[in-house]
Amino acid sequence: MSRPVPDRLRELAAEVGDLPVPPAAEVRARGRQRSRRRLAVVTAAGLALVATAGVTVIWPRRPAPVDDLVAGGPPPSAAALHCSLALPDDPVEVRIRVLDGGASTALIDATAAHLRERRFTVLNGATGSPLEGAASVSYGPAGIGSAALVRAYLQDGATMLFDPGIRDDIIAVTLGPAFTRLATPTEANRNLVAVGEPTAPPQCATVGAPAKR
DSSP: OOOOHHHHHHHHHHHHHHSOOOOHHHHHHHHHHHHHHHHHHHHHHHHHHHHHHHHHHHSOOOOOOHHHHHHHSOOHHHHTOEEEOOOOSSGGGOEEEEEESSSOHHHHHHHHHHHHHTTOEEEEEEEOOOOSSSEEEEEOGGGHHHHHHHHHTBTTOOEEEEOTTOOSOOEEEEEOTTOOOBOOHHHHHHHHHHHOSOOOOTTOSEEESOOOO
């Protein structure tokens, strides 16, 4: 037979009151033991995580393949750029292409003829980029010395344009609207002395004699 709820509650209260209560010091000691166990578990987990991370960070990297190193470095053509600074012994060694940059057709034709008279090898020309000045001289690594000689013959001066991508020794001379005439051989010699010896652009890796054509 079930008993009323109030009676059952009173019995439970009496049973709880009869339970032995440990001293406060013992309760605190048990609490500290449980805290130490939890701390040890957390610390061990943390050390395992750090050790795993350490292996990930300090693991030696695989050396990059040679192909990757080459791909990430400068192109071989730029690294091995050979430049020729030697002045030609004879103007016939210099190949020139005269381009129209705004000068009159008659003046361009006359200039090409005068260059041939000075023993330069003049190739067929074409229309170049328009210029505001007198002339420009475009050349590559193999034509640095030749370009210096050509500049000396442009009495009105010229803008020197070095292009490391040019693979031949042809000098492109673009004549603009301010161009008037070529220098005489005597004036060209004076211009060469005034300018001095050709110097290598910073892109040049080596300098020396021009390659044989």
